[in-house]
Amino acid sequence: MKNMCDHLGISVSDNEICSVRRVAKMNEASDRPRNILLTLSSERQRDNFISAYRRFNRSNGSNPLNSTHLGIQGDSKQIYLAEHMSPECKELHAATRKKAKSLSYKYVWAKYGRVYVRKNDATPPLYIKDMDFLNSLV
Structure with a gap:
């Protein structure tokens, strides 16, 4: 996580990270790795x-954040980051x-x-x- 923060250009100190853990898969048959849940203070x-993750991906449209950016060996796999739900x-x-x-909603x-949804x-x-x-909804 610290490596990702450095790569995204944000600073997160050790005392701002409450926990980092993996969560169980919702679909056990999936070949994707388990999600990592980062809890910040x-x-x-x-x-x-x-927002730093989104800015990075917008500025690197052809090469969004992936495992090679973080120095992880093997095939390049895209890294997705979102709020935990x-x-x-x-x-x-x-x-x-x-x-x-x-229904042709745009967002x-x-x-x-x-x-949330928004028609246009x-x-x-x-x-x-x-x-x-x-x-x-109609």
Whole structure:
């Protein structure tokens, strides 16, 4: 994690890292490695970390953050970084992405454990509270 922070150009001291651990796979048959969960001391530090990751990937569009950037041997694998969500929130986010695609919504995102959609740039965002609210979208 410290190597990734250095590569992204942000500073995270040891006392700002509360824990680093792997989490169980939701799909045991998947060949992807288990996720790594990094807990930082504040939401602001987490948001800075995620925005540094996004800035890096935007500025290196043809070569986003991957394992070779961090000096990991073997095939180059892209590294994804996102806010950690509960399994229920992940399920709602996935269902929302699917529904939004069928209804031609332009944006779907999750922030602070909540899922939002927006039809286009001119419409306000909608907070998707649960599956019932999602099913009522037109």
